[in-house]
Amino acid sequence: MTLRQLEILRAVIRGQTTLAAAKLLAMSQPAVSNAIRQMELQLSFPLFERINNRLYPTDAARIIHEESEPLFAMHAALRERVQDLRESKVSRLRILSTPPLGHGVLPQVLAGFSRRHPQLRTFFDVRDLDEVTRGVESGQADLGFGLNLGAQPALEVEELQQSRMVCVFRSDHPLARREVVTPADLPARGFIALDAGTRMGAAVRGAFQAARQPFHFSVEVRYCNTACVLVEAGMGASVVDPYSAAFAGRPHLMVRPFEPAIPCTAWAFWSARRPLAEIGRRLVREVQLALARR
Known part of the structure; x- marks a missing residue:
């Protein structure tokens, strides 16, 4: 049985009539009735008893309905995830930084950023610059922060602030x-x-x-x-x-x-092979603002 067939079965059980199910599914009543007949032919056993214009599920239909409920829960979770992706609301952001920014401005920014994005799970670590760039290039991290970044052909970079030692x-x-x-x-x-x-x-x-x-x-x-x-x-x-x-x-x-x-420039960077999600870009902008207020 397909997920669509299970969805129709579920709607008929809940509505008890093909008319009610059709309204739930935004389908025509004949289409629902035809789908039920096709399922019963496919399964070689009845799914409903028809009494006084109402459909009552058989034991077999109830078992299928109960067993399929976890599928609908997973499907609902997937729809939410797709919606989050459509709205650029990723649920995970992996960040690496060198100590100057990782032990200073970044924790201060992340504290407020996490409060404003309670669904966001942040993975954050502080390492030396070579480890940070390797982590971002390899996909271990989505976003990196560091100072005085040299030429990095595998990275997209954005200047956060020019300063001096x-x-x-x-x-x-x-x-x-x-x-x-x-x-x-x-x-x-x-x-x-x-x-x-x-x-x-x-x-x-x-x-x-x-x-x-x-x-x-x-x-x-x-x-x-x-x-x-x-x-x-x-x-x-x-x-x-x-x-x-x-x-x-x-x-x-x-x-x-x-x-x-001695020039000292702060940079944000991410892999040139993958675009940075909107949530990452928002964080980069907030770090820029925090540095500007410093």
Whole structure:
């Protein structure tokens, strides 16, 4: 039996007449009567007893009806899912981000976004940039966020904000008196450097070289957020991305422009092989707005 035949059987059982079933199904009465006859011929047993112009289901018809109800529940769920897809209301969004955005602006945006989209299930993880780009390229994630993204032919990218790296230190640090910090202002001891193997670490070293200043450090870390933690603890100063500094949530951390300027651009990206769903685009717009208000 087809799903349509089961639907007609169900409507006749509920309406008890072919006329009532026809109204439920938006069919003609003869079409319903013909469908019942075809089913009975196909099955080789009667489905209804006809008493006083009413149709009463046989035991066999009741069994078929009961056994088919889960199919209708699944069909209803599928219709809702298709409607969600038609309206771009996906129920799942998988997000990967690097630490500067993943430990700062993204949690703040996701908190409000999830409240406004209660049916959305979000999968969120923070990884380094290479892992994030691989995850998005492979389809492990729908949407990625990161800084200073290089050429990525397998990705569609959208710029979120152009900014520049900054110098961070405690409020009791001697640099607090300066409006702008340069490589010459940073002492050999008490400078927290970023790993030379990272894009931002290499950029900071390039800025020292451009200023013709020797590059010395007392501590080297991989992530800007780690540098902010050490700065807050009183271990010195560092040059980090502006997002780790702005969203660090540390009251004693001070931020100053760093010269020569080191560009730092925030990006959202997704696979070039699959269009980003509307719900993902909405999230990207909200992250842009949050960064603009920063």
